[in-house]
Amino acid sequence: MKKFVFIYTYGCQMNVHDSEKMLGTLAQEGYTAATVPEKADLIIFNTCAIREKAEHKFYSQLGRIKHLKKSNPLLKIAVAGCVAQDSRQKVMKRAPHVDFVLGPQNLHVVGNLQTSKRNLYVDENPDIAYQEYAMHRESATRAWVSIMYGCNNFCSYCIVPYTRGREVSRPSSSIVAEIKGLKERGYREVTLLGQNVNSYRSDIDFVGLLRQIDRIGLERVRFVTSHPRDLSTALIDALVELPTLCNNLHLPLQSGADAILQAMNRKYTYAEYCEKIGLIRGKIPSVTLSTDIIIGFPGESESDFEQTVKAIKEIEFDGMFAFKYSKRKGTRACEMADQVPESVKAERLNRLLMIQEDIVLKRNRALVGSVQEILIEGASETDPSMLMGRTRSNKIVTLDHNGAPEGAVLNVIIEKARHHSLHGKELS
Numbered sequence: 140m141k142k143f144v145f146i147y148t149y150g151c152q153m154n155v156h157d158s159e160k161m162l163g164t165l166a167q168e169g170y171t172a173a174t175v176p177e178k179a180d181l182i183i184f185n186t187c188a189i190r191e192k193a194e195h196k197f198y199s200q201l202g203r204i205k206h207l208k209k210s211n212p213l214l215k216i217a218v219a220g221c222v223a224q225d226s227r228q229k230v231m232k233r234a235p236h237v238d239f240v241l242g243p244q245n246l247h248v249v250g251n252l253q254t255s256k257r258n259l260y261v262d263e264n265p266d267i268a269y270q271e272y273a274m275h276r277e278s279a280t281r282a283w284v285s286i287m288y289g290c291n292n293f294c295s296y297c298i299v300p301y302t303r304g305r306e307v308s309r310p311s312s313s314i315v316a317e318i319k320g321l322k323e324r325g326y327r328e329v330t331l332l333g334q335n336v337n338s339y340r341s342d343i344d345f346v347g348l349l350r351q352i353d354r355i356g357l358e359r360v361r362f363v364t365s366h367p368r369d370l371s372t373a374l375i376d377a378l379v380e381l382p383t384l385c386n387n388l389h390l391p392l393q394s395g396a397d398a399i400l401q402a403m404n405r406k407y408t409y410a411e412y413c414e415k416i417g418l419i420r421g422k423i424p425s426v427t428l429s430t431d432i433i434i435g436f437p438g439e440s441e442s443d444f445e446q447t448v449k450a451i452k453e454i455e456f457d458g459m460f461a462f463k464y465s466k467r468k469g470t471r472a473c474e475m476a477d478q479v480p481e482s483v484k485a486e487r488l489n490r491l492l493m494i495q496e497d498i499v500l501k502r503n504r505a506l507v508g509s510v511q512e513i514l515i516e517g518a519s520e521t522d523p524s525m526l527m528g529r530t531r532s533n534k535i536v537t538l539d540h541n542g543a544p545e546g547a548v549l550n551v552i553i554e555k556a557r558h559h560s561l562h563g564k565e566l567s
């Protein structure tokens with residue numbers, strides 16, 4: 140008999156990709172993805188613990204599906220991901236209807252759950268670097284590829300080093316083999332995944348890996364995330380030299396105030412960050428930059444926040460993800476004095492978002508009239524009469540639907556700029 144699994148995925152690209160791995164592993168056991176949780180024999184929550192809000196979303200959804208066990212007594216419920224690792228006991232105690240808890244370093248056990256008793260799978264697992272997964276990828280043209288797992292940075296606000304464990308890199312040979320296989324199956328783009336890709340190290344370093352991947356000859360190669368401290372001039376040179384690498388970088392700044400950066404344990408100053416950005420923009424004028432900002436880290440004064448505002452105005456990012464600081468138990472910042480009141484965080488966040496909106500629009504307007512190469516992702520979600528694609532610099536472009544399939548590469552002239560996308564016309 141056919142078995143069905145339904146996965147709720149929260150959090151970052153790593154989780155999205157982990158869900159693809161779980162689905163692939165389960166497919167080998169005869170499972171198919173269910174369209175609704177009501178039809179599933181196994182429901183998996185792939186959770187995120189980065190901020191309280193993300194955790195909360197999971198707990199409320201977990202409560203909402205509890206009744207499904209009454210109508211289907213054979214239904215199993217598994218909690219995977221970062222909350223599973225971080226709050227394993229709490230999940231088991233608080234939710235008796237949960238059968239399994241499996242952390243991000245133990246995804247491979249997902250294939251054996253149907254025969255297993257109520258259990259926790261949360262051991263530290265450095266062998267994850269050598270694990271090969273069957274994968275059920277969402278897209279047939281763009282793929283996520285893990286190159287490393289875990290994080291050793293211990294930024295003082297962050298839960299990830301506790302949930303994903305110590306940093307381990309996949310052997311380059313297995314990464315290269317995976318990407319060659321993707322190319323053979325028609326994939327056009329890969330995004331390399333790691334919490335801090337610049338510290339990739341196996342037999343070769345990150346730049347060495349990029350050179351090998353470039354030779355495979357995919358249309359586009361991207362990577363996330365770079366830590367500003369570890370971004371080397373060799374990497375910048377590789378971005379200039381290697382034709383498959385895209386002209387786009389996500390480089391989380393977190394704060395514009397040196398005192399806050401230090402308290403965050405980020406190990407760079409604002410001036411050092413700017414120096415690297417200056418170098419990149421000098422060598423690749425078309426590069427686009429996006430960033431993450433945390434508002435209201437403990438001790439952030441109005442003048443610290445003003446430094447962040449100043450940084451955002453000076454640098455002019457193409458994209459910014461700004462978050463209110465959220466206390467995470469077990470991290471150093473959680474115990475720090477001078478926690479900033481919620482109302483102050485909210486007010487500062489709004490101010491910053493408004494400033495950034497004008498900057499994005501200005502940056503997007505500067506592209507009107509330019510010709511951009513876009514990779515088609517499919518029909519636009521908001522308007523199916525339109526196609527949606529992305530520039531190499533990672534800007535979203537819409538155009539009238541001309542029948543081009545997903546994965547097609549088109550040249551378009553940009554005609555209109557909006558806050559979150561551009562609109563263009565195909566060049567004939």
Ligand code: SAH
Pocket residue numbers: 189190296297298299333334335364366391393431432433462463464465466467
């Ligand atoms: N390894 C990546 C991604 C980390 S999580 C990196 O270093 O950039 C993504 C973003 O979430 C972080 O860049 C940070 O801005 C934000 N974040 C992490 N912990 C947070 C917390 N406790 N409160 C608010 N935002 C947080």
Ligand code: SF4
Pocket residue numbers: 290291292293294297298299300334335366
């Ligand atoms: Fe968290 Fe810092 Fe590691 Fe990123 S680099 S995952 S912010 S500890």
Ligand code: F3S
Pocket residue numbers: 149150151152153154186187188189220221298299302303
């Ligand atoms: Fe990602 Fe959330 Fe874990 S951002 S690493 S799923 S805490």
